[in-house]
Amino acid sequence: MVGIVGYGTHIPRSRIKVEEIAKVWGADAAAFKKGLNLNEKSVPAPDEDCATLSVNAARNAVKRAGIDPQDIGAVYVGSESHPYAVKPTGTIVSEALGACPYVHTADLEFACKAGTEGMYIALNLVKAGEMPYALAIGADTSQGAPGDALEYSAAAGAAAFIVGAEDLAAELVDTHCYMTDTPDFWRREHAHYPQHGGRFTGQPAYEKHVFGATNAILEKTNMKPEDFDYCIFHQPNGKFPVNAAKKLGFTEAQYKYGLLSPTLGNTYSGSSPMGLAATLDEAKPGELILLVSYGSGSGSDAFIFRATERLLEIRDKAPRVRKQLDEHKIYIEYGAYAKFRRKILKAD
Amino acid sequence: MKVPRHWRETPQRYRMEAGKCSKCGSIQFPGRVICPDCGATEMETVKLSGKGELASYTVIRVAPTGFTDLAPYAVGVVQLEEGMRVMGQVVDCDPDNLKIGDRLTTQFRRINEEGKTGMILYGFKFVPDLGL
Ligand SMILES: [Zn+2]
Numbered sequence: 078m079v080g081i082v083g084y085g086t087h088i089p090r091s092r093i094k095v096e097e098i099a100k101v102w103g104a105d106a107a108a109f110k111k112g113l114n115l116n117e118k119s120v121p122a123p124d125e126d127c128a129t130l131s132v133n134a135a136r137n138a139v140k141r142a143g144i145d146p147q148d149i150g151a152v153y154v155g156s157e158s159h160p161y162a163v164k165p166t167g168t169i170v171s172e173a174l175g176a177c178p179y180v181h182t183a184d185l186e187f188a189c190k191a192g193t194e195g196m197y198i199a200l201n202l203v204k205a206g207e208m209p210y211a212l213a214i215g216a217d218t219s220q221g222a223p224g225d226a227l228e229y230s231a232a233a234g235a236a237a238f239i240v241g242a243e244d245l246a247a248e249l250v251d252t253h254c255y256m257t258d259t260p261d262f263w264r265r266e267h268a269h270y271p272q273h274g275g276r277f278t279g280q281p282a283y284e285k286h287v288f289g290a291t292n293a294i295l296e297k298t299n300m301k302p303e304d305f306d307y308c309i310f311h312q313p314n315g316k317f318p319v320n321a322a323k324k325l326g327f328t329e330a331q332y333k334y335g336l337l338s339p340t341l342g343n344t345y346s347g348s349s350p351m352g353l354a355a356t357l358d359e360a361k362p363g364e365l366i367l368l369v370s371y372g373s374g375s376g377s378d379a380f381i382f383r384a385t386e387r388l389l390e391i392r393d394k395a396p397r398v399r400k401q402l403d404e405h406k407i408y409i410e411y412g413a414y415a416k417f418r419r420k421i422l423k424a425d
Numbered sequence: 426m427k428v429p430r431h432w433r434e435t436p437q438r439y440r441m442e443a444g445k446c447s448k449c450g451s452i453q454f455p456g457r458v459i460c461p462d463c464g465a466t467e468m469e470t471v472k473l474s475g476k477g478e479l480a481s482y483t484v485i486r487v488a489p490t491g492f493t494d495l496a497p498y499a500v501g502v503v504q505l506e507e508g509m510r511v512m513g514q515v516v517d518c519d520p521d522n523l524k525i526g527d528r529l530t531t532q533f534r535r536i537n538e539e540g541k542t543g544m545i546l547y548g549f550k551f552v553p554d555l556g557l
């Protein structure tokens with residue numbers, strides 16, 4: 078049996094409200110809030126990036142796992158905002174954690190799915206008996222083009238999971254993946270902002286893959302939506318995951334703990350993994366959790382976890398997601414946001 | 426080219442590694458080859474907690490190259506739980522509201538970058554200890 082031995086998250090303290098962004102572009106804030114179920118999003122400080130978010134989240138995961146970082150055999154960082162085009166984020170993270178030098182690292186990229194991609198690889202490496210522990214991180218400081226719909230949701234945050242084969246806080250029950258070549262969202266080399274297919278990102282992209290992976294894992298395990306205590310679907314906004322849950326036959330009681338996007342935004346590679354972390358903050362021993370990610374391009378990874386007694390022991394060894402999300406927020410205006418996110422052209 | 430110097434400082438900047446004298450137990454940060462208290466040369470590596478109290482600070486309003494976008498920001502001298510004092514930037518706070526004695530902890534942050542194409546320097550910075 079393999080599963081999660083420790084988890085941790087990091088959310089930057091700054092927030093910007095939908096009204097503040099809409100004001101600048103002459104957009105209808107009420108329409109965004111109602112239409113996309115978005116109220117505000119996290120904004121990274123000027124000295125935060127994918128590497129720093131990853132390290133701070135991973136340190137919380139190490140605290141919960143209570144392991145020696147030297148025992149971590151692999152470190153995978155999933156992101157679409159790696160700080161360097163060429164130079165791994167994984168080595169920075171491994172060095173900061175004290176996992177070097179006997180460790181395998183790789184940077185993964187698959188739009189919003191890169192975080193669960195790392196989890197999939199980490200779980201299977203441990204299952205194969207290659208290493209006692211592996212670390213998978215989903216972290217992003219995503220950018221939407223100024224004035225684009227994505228600017229209201231592109232947020233920053235990270236979730237880290239240490240997987241192992243003993244002392245599990247959540248056991249892995251099963252996995253299933255679903256991928257096709259779907260051009261709904263991309264960013265070319267040297268392009269600062271991504272492009273997306275507008276409405277095409279909905280049904281033929283997000284729903285097709287999320288539903289495909291969910292139905293496949295339910296069939297594989299011979300389970301029904303009502304067998305689960307919790308579900309987490311990728312959260313590009315507050316609307317898509319709620320609609321997906323309802324169409325698939327899940328209820329608000331199952332998705333409410335994992336649904337963070339209405340006040341967090343979309344943390345891309347960190348999105349559904351942070352929802353899993355928030356659910357682990359609440360789950361009771363024996364309860365079942367369904368996690369389904371989505372990454373444009375496109376694909377979904379589905380996982381089923383079962384919480385154990387140990388989850389109760391490790392939970393309070395690091396800050397909970399809701400604490401990081403709801404407390405000590407710093408609200409900023411668009412000017413500071415544009416400066417923080419380097420949207421202002423300066424003289425060289 | 427500051428790359429080799431940055432790289433050499435990785436253990437202290439990334440992990441707050443200090444040197445503890447095997448003979449008298451005094452801790453030096455960053456670590457040293459010879460203990461300044463007893464002259465012994467047997468040092469072991471220990472990791473500092475990064476937690477402590479603000480002992481003194483100044484607010485930088487006219488910042489040097491590479492830090493101008495962060496101004497105004499605070500640089501503090503922090504009395505760590507382990508007993509020694511360490512200097513570092515204090516972020517995620519209004520520098521004008523800092524007080525001597527404030528409880529601080531550390532986070533991993535971007536320190537500086539060598540222009541748009543150079544290396545990015547990372548390390549610890551102090552933040553208010555809010556249990557986040
Ligand atoms: Zn000594």
